[in-house]
Amino acid sequence: MINSIKSFLKRNLAYQPLLSTQVPRQFLASVEDGILPYCPPPEGDLLHELITQHACVDCLEIGLATGSTAIYMLYALQNSKGRLISIDQPSGEMNDIGMANLQNSGVGANHQLILENSVNVLPELFKKHETFDLIFVDGWKTFDHLAAEVYYLTRMLRLNKFIVFDDAAMPSVNKIIKMMLKYYGYREIDYLHFNQTWRLRLFQILTTKSFRRPYRALQKVTDEAELPVTRDWNFFADF
16 A cells, blocks of 8 residues: 555656756766765756756856766856856865766866865955856755855855755754845745746655755845845844
8 A cells, every 4th residue: 555655656746857958867867876966857957947047157066076966057057158166075086976977978168176175265266256146055064164155155146146055954054044044135936937846845745754845045135235144243143
């Protein structure tokens, strides 16, 4: 009985990927080994649609790993000839796999990999006045590390553009998102506009046994210079 229910749910709630992401999806399916982490099609589709629907050109990601999210983003950036900067720890094997995948996928021409701790790199990018349309965060996920990243990321993200968090159900990531929604001038996107259907949402809830989304996307709707958290040197509030 339980197996029948599982089969029914899997059959009826199966995600239908976008035709526009068929090329990167097929490439990743050909190299995915079932052990290392690869971007699932719904998340890849979300990144692709955010970039293409909102004319994102300059993108940043923290965490390269197998290169799968980078491939989705770079594929979406091809028509605009946009660029992607990836930041990751100089950890060796995983980054080698990611760079090999990028090279073999044929979309790595406008990609730059910086092998360094993100909390060292982001201040340097900020000092160079770098700005971005889409930022994907999938690096080290302790709260203090994320908070340090977000301080710079929100100042480099252009107004009305997007920041996406992987592993959003983790307590540390969820807390950062709550802080950003309450004090940093962000709002959560309407996922239905990006092929994130109610069937997918139900499937996520049933398979993770949680109402927290596995990944979340926020839109910056207020300039940080207008926020009390930035203007008031004495600002503090519990969250």
